[in-house]
Structures are given as C-alpha cells and as structure tokens.
Amino acid sequence: MKKNGLIYTVLISVVSAFLFVFLLSLAYGATKGKVEENTRLTEARAYLVASGITVDGDTDIEALFKSTFPGFDKDAAYQTTTVNGKSVVVSPFQGNGLWGTITGVIGMTSDLQRIVGFEIVSHVETPGLGGRIDEVWFKDQFKDEYAANGIVVKHGGGGGDKDPDNGVVDGITGASRTSDSIQTIVNQQIDKIKKELGGTNQ
Amino acid sequence: MNEDSPVQILKSNVWYSNPIFIQILGICSTLAVTNNLSNTFTMTVGLMFVAAFTNITVSLLKGIIPRKVRMILQTLIIAFYVIIVDILLRAYLPEISKALGPYVGLIITNCIIMGRAEAFAQSHGPLISAWDGITSGLGYMWVLMLIAFVRELMGFGTLFGIAVLPAGFTPWTIMVMAPSAFFLLGTFIWVAKTIILKQEASSMQPKPGRKQASCSAMQPKGGK
Amino acid sequence: MVPDINPVVLLFASIFTSNILLANFLGMCSFISISKDMKSSNGLGLAVTVVLTLTAMLNWVLLQYVLIPLDLLYLRYIIFIIVIAATVQILEMVIDRVSPALYMSLGIFLPLITVNCAILGVALFMQIRNYSFVQTVVFAFGSGLGWWLAIVTLAAIQKKLVKAPVPAGLSGPGITLITIGFMAMAFIGFSGMLSVQ
Numbered sequence: 235m236k237k238n239g240l241i242y243t244v245l246i247s248v249v250s251a252f253l254f255v256f257l258l259s260l261a262y263g264a265t266k267g268k269v270e271e272n273t274r275l276t277e278a279r280a281y282l283v284a285s286g287i288t289v290d291g292d293t294d295i296e297a298l299f300k301s302t303f304p305g306f307d308k309d310a311a312y313q314t315t316t317v318n319g320k321s322v323v324v325s326p327f328q329g330n331g332l333w334g335t336i337t338g339v340i341g342m343t344s345d346l347q348r349i350v351g352f353e354i355v356s357h358v359e360t361p362g363l364g365g366r367i368d369e370v371w372f373k374d375q376f377k378d379e380y381a382a383n384g385i386v387v388k389h390g391g392g393g394g395d396k397d398p399d400n401g402v403v404d405g406i407t408g409a410s411r412t413s414d415s416i417q418t419i420v421n422q423q424i425d426k427i428k429k430e431l432g433g434t435n436q
Numbered sequence: 437m438n439e440d441s442p443v444q445i446l447k448s449n450v451w452y453s454n455p456i457f458i459q460i461l462g463i464c465s466t467l468a469v470t471n472n473l474s475n476t477f478t479m480t481v482g483l484m485f486v487a488a489f490t491n492i493t494v495s496l497l498k499g500i501i502p503r504k505v506r507m508i509l510q511t512l513i514i515a516f517y518v519i520i521v522d523i524l525l526r527a528y529l530p531e532i533s534k535a536l537g538p539y540v541g542l543i544i545t546n547c548i549i550m551g552r553a554e555a556f557a558q559s560h561g562p563l564i565s566a567w568d569g570i571t572s573g574l575g576y577m578w579v580l581m582l583i584a585f586v587r588e589l590m591g592f593g594t595l596f597g598i599a600v601l602p603a604g605f606t607p608w609t610i611m612v613m614a615p616s617a618f619f620l621l622g623t624f625i626w627v628a629k630t631i632i633l634k635q636e637a638s639s640m641q642p643k644p645g646r647k648q649a650s651c652s653a654m655q656p657k658g659g660k
Numbered sequence: 661m662v663p664d665i666n667p668v669v670l671l672f673a674s675i676f677t678s679n680i681l682l683a684n685f686l687g688m689c690s691f692i693s694i695s696k697d698m699k700s701s702n703g704l705g706l707a708v709t710v711v712l713t714l715t716a717m718l719n720w721v722l723l724q725y726v727l728i729p730l731d732l733l734y735l736r737y738i739i740f741i742i743v744i745a746a747t748v749q750i751l752e753m754v755i756d757r758v759s760p761a762l763y764m765s766l767g768i769f770l771p772l773i774t775v776n777c778a779i780l781g782v783a784l785f786m787q788i789r790n791y792s793f794v795q796t797v798v799f800a801f802g803s804g805l806g807w808w809l810a811i812v813t814l815a816a817i818q819k820k821l822v823k824a825p826v827p828a829g830l831s832g833p834g835i836t837l838i839t840i841g842f843m844a845m846a847f848i849g850f851s852g853m854l855s856v857q
Contacts, residue, residue, distance in 0.1 A: 242502060243502040243504055243505055246500060246501065246502060246505070246509075247505050247508070247509065250497075250509060250512065251512060254512055254513070254516045257516070258516065258519055258520070258523075261519075261520060261523050262523055265523050265524075265526070265527035268527040268528070269526050269527050269530075272526075272527070272530040276530065356534070358537055358538075360468070361468070361469045361472065361475055361535050361536055361537060361539065362468075362469055362471040362472040362475060362612070363471070363612065363613075365535055365537075368534070368535070369597075407607065407609050407612055408609050408612040408613050
C-alpha cells in the first residue's frame with residue numbers, strides 16, 4: 235500500500251482515532267467510580283463543615299455524615315441537626331457568580347442569628363482571583379458571624395475580617411464582582427431559610 | 437559537540453532556545469494561573485507530561501503516519517494525553533482539578549507541545565524525544581514558576597499558600613491582576629535577552645540558532 | 661443550571677472587562693507575531709471573530725445533543741479541537757472558491773487559527789459555565805470582538821513604537837508584552853462600568 239495513498243491515509247486516521255478514543259473510554263471507565271465518590275464526599279464534607287464540625291484529613295466523612303444527618307433528604311430545602319447540643323439549620327445554596335453558577339452549603343443557628351459554617355461545593359470563577367472564595371481564610375470568616383440582618387462582603391481588605399459581631403467579611407482583592415455575588419447569594423439564602431422556617435415551624 | 441546529545445538538548449531547551457523567552461511560545465494557557473505557585477506547578481507538570489508522551493508517541497508513529505493527516509493526528513495525540521491528565525486530576529486530585537477549571541484543557545493548544553513534536557520528535561528516536569519533551573517542559577516551568585513566585589509573594593504575601601511576609605505587609609493588588617503577568621514576563625525577557633546578547637558578544641561567535649518551530653510555520657498548507 | 665446572566669451584559673463583559681486576551685491570556689501565540697502590521701491584524705481579528713462564533717455554536721450543539729446525552733463529556737477536548745480544525749479547513753476552501761478577493765484578505769489567516777487558544781478556550785468556558793445557546797453566541801462573538809479590538813490597538817501602538825529608542829534586550833517581544841500589560845490595565849478601568857450581576 236502506498237504511504238500517501240488515499241486508502242492508507244483514511245485507514246490510519248480511522249484506526250488511530252478509534253484506538254485513542256477506546257483507550258480514553260477505558261481510562262474514564264476505570265476512574266468513573268472514583269470521581270463520583272469524590273463528588274459525593276465533597277458534598278457530604280460541605281454539609282459537615284457548614285454545620286460547624288471540624289473536618290480534617292483523617293475524618294471518616296461518610297460515617298460522620300450518616301450520624302449527623304440520619305434522615306438526609308437530597309431535595310429538601312434545608313436539614314436540621316444538633317451539633318454539640320446546639321441545633322443547626324443547614325441548607326444548600328446556588329447562585330450566579332461572575333462566570334457561572336456557584337453552589338455550596340450554609341449552616342445557621344436555629345434562631346437564624348448567626349452563621350455556623352459556610353462551604354463552597356462548586357464554582358467556575360477565575361483561578362487565583364474569584365476562585366479564592368474556595369480558600370479556607372475566606373470561608374472561615376463566616377463562622378459565628380452575626381447575620382440576623384444579612385452580611386456585607388467588604389471591598390478591599392483581603393486579609394480576612396476577624397470580628398464575628400459586625401456582620402462583615404472581607405471580599406477578595408481584585409475580584410470585586412465575585413465578592414458582590416457571594417454577598418447577594420448568602421443574603422438571599424438567609425431570607426429563603428427564614429421564609430422556609432417561618433412557613434413550617436411557627 | 438553533538439547537537440543532539442542529552443546535555444546539549446537540556447541547555448538548549450532550558451536556556452538558549454527557551455520556549456518562553458526566546459521562542460515566545462505557549463504562554464497563553466498558563467500565564468493566567470501564575471498568581472499562585474501551586475496552580476502554576478500543576479499546570480507546568482501537566483504540560484511536561486503531555487510534551488514528553490506526545491514526543492514519544494509521535495516519534496514511534498512517525499513511520500506510519502501519512503503526511504497529509506500529520507497535523508490532525510498530532511492534535512489527536514496531544515488531546516489524548518491532555519484528557520488523561522484531566523481524568524487523573526479529577527480522580528486523584530479533585531481540589532486542584534476544581535481550582536484549574538478549563539485551563540487544563542487548554543494545554544492542547546499550547547504551541548510548545550506541537551512545536552516540539554514537529555521540530556524534534558518527527559526526526560528523532562523515542563527516548564531522546566522524551567528527554568526533549570521533559571526539558572522543554574522544564575524550560576517552561578522555571579520561567580513561569582519565577583513569575584508565579586513574584587506574583588504570589590507580592591500579591592498575597594504568601595508562597596505556596598503559606599504566609600511568609602509579616603502581617604503588616606500591604607499586598608500589591610496589581611500583582612494579583614492580569615497586567616502584572618505581562619509586565620513581569622516582559623521584564624524577564626528583557627533581562628534574559630540582555631544576558632544572552634552579552635554572552636554572544638563575548639564569545640564573538642553566536643550560537644547557531646536551532647530549528648525553531650513557530651505556530652505559524654507548522655500549519656498545513658490548506659487545500660492548495 | 662443555566663446561569664441567569666443578561667446577554668447584553670455578557671457581550672460587554674467579554675469585549676471589555678474580561679477581554680479574552682487581556683484578562684484571560686488566551687490567544688497570545690499569533691497575537692504577538694502578527695500585531696506588528698495593521699492590515700494583517702485587522703484580517704486576523706475578523707477571521708478569529710468569525711471562526712470563534714461559528715465553532716462555539718457548532719460545539720454547543722454537539723455538546724448539548726451528543727456529548728451530554730451519551731455521557732461522553734470526557735471526550736469534549738478531542739471533539740472541540742476537531743470541530744475547530746474542520747471548520748477552519750472548510751471555511752478556507754469555501755472562501756477560496758467563492759471569493760478570491762476575500763481569500764486574500766481573510767483566508768490566508770485561517771490556518772493560524774486552529775492553534776489559537778482563544779477558540780478552544782471559549783468552547784471550554786461555555787461548557788464549564790453551562791451557557792445557553794444565546795449566551796454562548798453572545799459570549800463567543802464578544803470574545804472575538806474583544807480580541808480583534810486588542811490586536812488592532814496593539815498594532816497601532818507598535819507602529820509608533822518602531823521609532824522609539826528601545827534597549828536592545830527589551831526590543832521585540834519584551835516591549836510588546838509590557839505594552840500589552842498597559843493595555844490590560846486600561847481595560848480593567850472598564851470594570852467600573854458594569855457588573856455581570
């Protein structure tokens with residue numbers, strides 16, 4: 235067969251395309267379970283962190299999640315649980331960032347006065363800029379923050395706001411629009427929980 | 437000295453024909469993440485991996501690939517390895533995969549990889565081609581790591597996320613933003629080029645420039 | 661979930677505040693080598709805008725109706741790059757047949773585009789950000805215009821720069837990159853004008 239002939243060219247192209255795609259499907263199939271497990275763990279971890287539980291590398295997330303949220307319902311607007319004797323309302327949120335959807339979980343005390351924990355599950359903000367909302371110092375600012383009247387994400391700053399009583403967290407330097415989005419998302423979510431709780435409990 | 441000896445290749449890829457400051461290739465996909473050392477490191481290691489394996493594969497297949505479809509098959513090979521990197525990151529380093537987002541996929545269009553496959557792997561054996569890919573990746577890595585070092589240090593006061601500057605340090609916001617990457621790279625090229633010009637002037641015989649592949653030169657000539 | 665982002669805002673954001681080249685560093689390869697000449701810059705800018713919009717639409721359709729239903733999302737890089745390469749080839753042939761004049765001004769730049777990261781970048785961004793069809797078209801078109809604007813501006817600056825006494829080591833790519841840096845700073849100034857929310 236001629237090396238530059240039409241039949242040979244087409245044959246080689248088809249065979250190699252098929253081979254590469256086949257190998258990729260193998261690799262994808264082999265890691266699919268792992269990826270799904272990662273996604274599930276990330277979500278379970280977010281719920282735990284949002285309810286104020288410290289999670290580190292050694293924590294058995296799956297077991298802890300089951301014992302903390304025994305009646306977990308994926309579609310419910312919020313979950314309630316008790317952590318260290320305090321009852322906590324945990325709810326998943328979703329909203330628009332600069333580029334796309336930001337999802338996460340936020341936990342509040344049952345009187346909705348303070349935020350217990352805040353965790354991002356997924357986002358598509360710019361790496362190193364808006365993407366820093368997923369860094370620990372940023373998320374930790376929400377812990378114990380007084381939020382009865384909502385929160386304010388302050389521009390500038392960037393070092394982390396240490397005062398839990400002022401309802402203010404530092405935004406991300408250089409990513410003011412992502413910071414604004416977080417403020418909107420969190421405040422909307424707090425309002426939503428208020429309505430949900432008001433409708434069912436009182 | 438033989439131009440294709442491993443040491444010569446190393447020197448050439450890391451300094452004399454450095455992909456970034458001599459050939460100005462492939463900065464697009466990684467410059468965006470250089471405000472953070474860890475992200476830069478992952479991206480450049482990914483690039484090194486893809487460059488090395490693409491070179492091996494292209495070198496092994498060079499006998500059977502017809503000329504007409506060479507470009508598209510090379511692209512296919514590169515895309516194949518990039519997807520492998522993406523799958524591995526997703527499964528074993530989900531945090532990093534989350535942080536880098538679509539930038540991993542952009543390694544495909546990094547001209548360095550195709551440039552090396554075309555200029556080197558097409559005409560050399562698999563082992564030395566792999567070495568060429570690794571050293572090209574190294575040449576790429578050290579320049580970008582240097583830029584990331586300055587940007588993260590001045591922009592956040594941290595290195596690899598660990599605070600190193602005193603708390604009183606006011607971060608330079610400009611270092612976090614895009615323009616600083618251009619300024620730093622421009623300055624870096626200035627310094628590197630000045631040194632190279634001096635070296636050439638003192639040795640009085642300029643290094644013979646190696647075959648340089650640029651994105652435009654390696655394009656298929658269309659249907660004509 | 662499709663993000664609820666106003667297309668008009670998205671258009672301006674992709675041209676000015678989040679310029680694909682100046683803020684996301686995509687499409688640098690051909691940018692630096694071509695930007696010395698005004699006429700070529702214009703041609704390339706037009707070609708990028710056309711190809712970007714066209715391929716983003718094709719890729720969106722493939723993504724929504726083939727890749728996602730068949731659970732083949734992991735093959736998206738290969739599919740996207742093949743679509744881009746094929747579109748460029750076909751476009752080149754069609755333009756060559758239909759209008760030789762247009763081929764001279766646009767066609768010769770087409771081969772440069774396959775390896776332009778901006779094209780693949782936009783396809784990947786529209787996938788990861790879950791844009792709707794309209795959002796995808798607007799985002800791709802805006803990104804193309806933004807790239808065009810950036811390369812033409814740089815070409816105009818380069819024209820003046822030729823006469824400036826630049827140190828030997830800095831001349832060429834060094835000074836070009838620093839110029840791009842200043843342009844990026846100027847474009848950041850637009851961010852006060854609007855917000856994507």
